[in-house]
Each structure stands twice: as structure tokens, then as C-alpha cells.
Amino acid sequence: MLITLLLTLLIAFGSFAAMLLAGWAPKLGLDLQGGFAVVLVSPEGTDEDTLDTAVEVMRRRVEELGAVQEPEIFVEGDRRIVVQLPGVEDRERALRAVGTTGEMSFRAVIDIVPESPYFTNPDGDHPPNINPETGLSDPDDVNEVGYLEAEDSFAIYVVSPAFLTGVDMEGGDAQFSSSTSHGGGAGGWIVIPGFTSEGGEKFRNATGTLATFSVGSPQRQLAIVVDGVVQSAPAVAQDVNPAEGLDPDQVVITIGISENPQQEAEDLAAILKYGALPTTFERERVESISASLGEDSLRAGLIAGLIGLVLVAIYMILYYRVLGVVAVGGLIVFGAFLVGALVLLGETQGTTLTLAGVTGIIVSIGITLDSSIVYFERIKEEYHAGRPLRPAVDHAFPGAFSTNLKGDTVTLLAALLLWVLAIGPVKGFALTLGLATVIDVVVAWFYTRSATWLLAHSRMLDGGWFSIRGAMARGPDEPAHEDLVAVDA
Secondary structure, rough: HHHHHHHHHHHHHHHHHHHHHOOOOOOHHHHHHHHHEEEEEEOOOOOHHHHHHHHHHHHHHHHHOOOOOEEEEEOOOOOOEEEEEOOOOOOHHHHHHOOOOOEEEEEEEEEEEEEOOOHOOOOOOOOOOOOOOOOOOOOOOOOOEEEEEEOOOOEEEOOOOOOEHHHHHEEEEEEEEEEEOOOOOOEEEEEEEEEHHHHHHHHHHHHHHOOOOOOHHHHHHEEEOOOEEEEEEEEOOOOOOOOOOHHHHHOOOOOOOOOOHHHHHHHHHHHHHHOOOOOEEEEEEEEOOOOOHHHHHHHHHHHHHHHHHHHHHHHHHHOOHHHHHHHHHHHHHHHHHHHHHHHHHHHHHHHHEEHHHHHHHHHHHHHHHHHHHHHHHHHHHHHOOOOOOHHHHHHHHHHHHHHHHHHHHHHHHHHHHHHHHOOOHHHHHHHHHHHHHHHHHHHHHHHHHHHHHHHOHHHHOOOOOOHHHHHHOOOOOOOOOOHHHHHHH
């Protein structure tokens, strides 16, 4: 029993100390760390598979950008997607990652004009794909001549129908180029797109056609369009043979002058890598949660938990004497295991601790104490029935453990059901409750059993008010203490 107890303590506190030395800590969720949440709404009639695909694309984009520790993205109802981004610093960048459709196309430039002619006469006739209020094309329509604004200028690009779209592409890579051949002056950030075999052939043929126009003509330019905005419009080089076109493996997208060209390159590469969203979304609501509010919530939860823990510890020691110390020690071991598990899950799986999870931890204090109380009361029952104290300690554990195991099984099943059926913060509560239930079984078997057995075989079996016998509260009509000792011997 001594070896079992020492190994249990070594694993619990040794692993916890190792995590502290490694600088690991629980990853905090949105309500504790701060950040923001956005609710996106899809068009009427969007099917469930489309929403699930959109969730996966959003998650991969955000994780690729490294914007948050662990995004919580899930479907709510029939049309909504809830995105929770804890610890995010660049809000607009994250919003672009989850809200940008990411539809990319390559389109030949027909002309570059200062203003769309349809914007000067919004009440007149205009093509069906033109918005009369802006004079610009519908960004989702790539099969008609378009009037598109540019990312880094006030010009309007008149472009042809797309000859190549996102389905013809397979990924992208952001790189810094020191070359001056990409139009970046002294070099700069570029994105290298990847084409399918069919897409590469389309690109080669189209650029061969563009190479037939004279150098300096806008019609020699190739517009690279993402979600209806021209990201760049490089001209086909003078030495390109019209009969051969450009090699698709040599294509680069240059990032223009901006506050953070590296960020823009990485964002564009993420969109190319993980593809377009399967449908468009509108922002229904954006909620910001300050880090200070999260810290206050965490502090309040911890203070409440500590006060409750201290009061419970005092009561347990006064009522169960030395066995109460065992119970309090079990809480400490239980806490080391639980926090260690949450830290490990955070580092390996990105699991975050939410305020609901903190609530689950506080509730789990009662689960662990219940296991100790059931055991101690079973010892009392055995002792009051006339069994000598030391054998009562040994004999009480199997029945008490069986009772606790049945109760823990019910709690674990409830936690699993919550995890499967619930969404959002309730999952955090289910996770900590389930972990606590499993750890409670481990602590009861390896710690509480061993520690109580060792005390029962030490001087703490007898020894006045604080001993195990002092906590048994025998009545005046029960057998004398000496008779029990004799039988025990």
C-alpha cells in the first residue's frame, strides 16, 4: 500500500511540476481570455452538409493564420454558424478568414477606368450582374464581363469572364522574395498558387492570348480576383511567346503596398490552400469580450471555489478527524490530476478552459468528497455492527468502491450525453465533469484506499480524539473498546 500511495503522489505531483517547469498552463476560452464571437447566417435552404463543410473550411483557415489558440466554430440551428475566437488580437483579419467566401478567379483585363459607367447613371439601364448603387459587378458572377474595384487603387477594372476559377487550383504558398522581377521594387511578399493539370493548361492558353497584345496595353494584364476584388493585375512579360504562354509553375501573385504584406500573403495563401466557402454568409452579430472581463470572471470563480474548498476542508477534519485529512489530501491529488489533464489536452488537442468548465471543476469537488464520505461511513457501519476497527477499514472499501463506481458511471454517462448533444460552453462543463468522474475513480482506488489502510495500520488507529477510532462515535451500549482490541488481536 505504501508503494502504491507513493507512486500515485509521484505521478500526480511530478507530472504537474513538470508541466509548470515547461511553462504549460491551461488554455483559456473566450469567456475567460477575452476575444470576440461572430454569428454568420447562410441563405435560406442551405443544407446541413454545406454548413458542415463551411465550418471545417473556417476552422482550417483560422488555425492556419495562427490567429487564436483554439477556435470554437459550430452550427447553430438551420442556418447559423457561431464562431468564437478567444485571445484574438487582429479582429478584422480573423473576420476575413471566417467570413470571406474565398472565390478566386483569373480574368483578362479589358480596360481600366476611373469610374464604372453604370455608377454615373444608376437609374439607367445596366447589366443584371451590376449593382446600380455601386456600379460594380456581383462578386459571385464570374461568367459575365465585370466591373471590379482594385485592392490598392481607386481604379475600376473592366474584366472578361473568368477563364480560370478556384476549382482549377490546389493550394498556395506565401513566401518572401528578394527578386525585383515580380514588380515589388526591392522585393517583397508573394503567393505561389498551385494549379491542377487542367487549370495549368487553361492558364497557359489564356496568357498566350494576352501576349498577343502590345506591351503597355491594359489588355495584356491578367486580373487576379478574390471575392470580386482585384488583388493584383500583372502584365504578361514582353518575352512571353504567344504560342506557348506562361508556365503555370512559374506564376506568382505579388502583394502590393500595404501595412502588413506578410499577413496579406499568408491570408491569401490560406484561402487558396483550403478553398472557398461553399456558400456566402452575412454577419448577423459580432460580440466582443474584453480580456479584463474574462480575468474578473476567472478570479471570481477561483475565489468562490477556494472559499468553498476551505469551508469543506474544515468541516471534513472536524467531523472525520484524521480521515478528514485523508479526504482533503485526496482533493489535492484529484486537483493535480485534473489540472494536469486539462493542461495536457490544451497542449496536444487545443482544448480550452471556459467559465462553464470552471463550474464543472467546482462541482467535481463534491464528487470526490462523496467518494471519501461513502467509504468513511461504510467503515462506521462495519464498526458499529461489531467488527473490529482495523478489519472494518479493510472490509468497508470493496462495498464503498462498488457504490461509488455505480454513481460515477451514471455521472460519466450524463457527461458523455452532454458532450454529444450540447453545443458551445456546455461542452466545457461536460468535459471537466467527465474528466473529474474518471479521476475520482483513480483517486479512490489508488490514493484513498492506500492512505486509509496505512493509517489503520499505524498509531493513528487509536490515539484519542483525532484518531480513526475517535471519529467512529460509538454509543454507550456498544461493546467496550478493550473487547474490540482483543478480538482484533
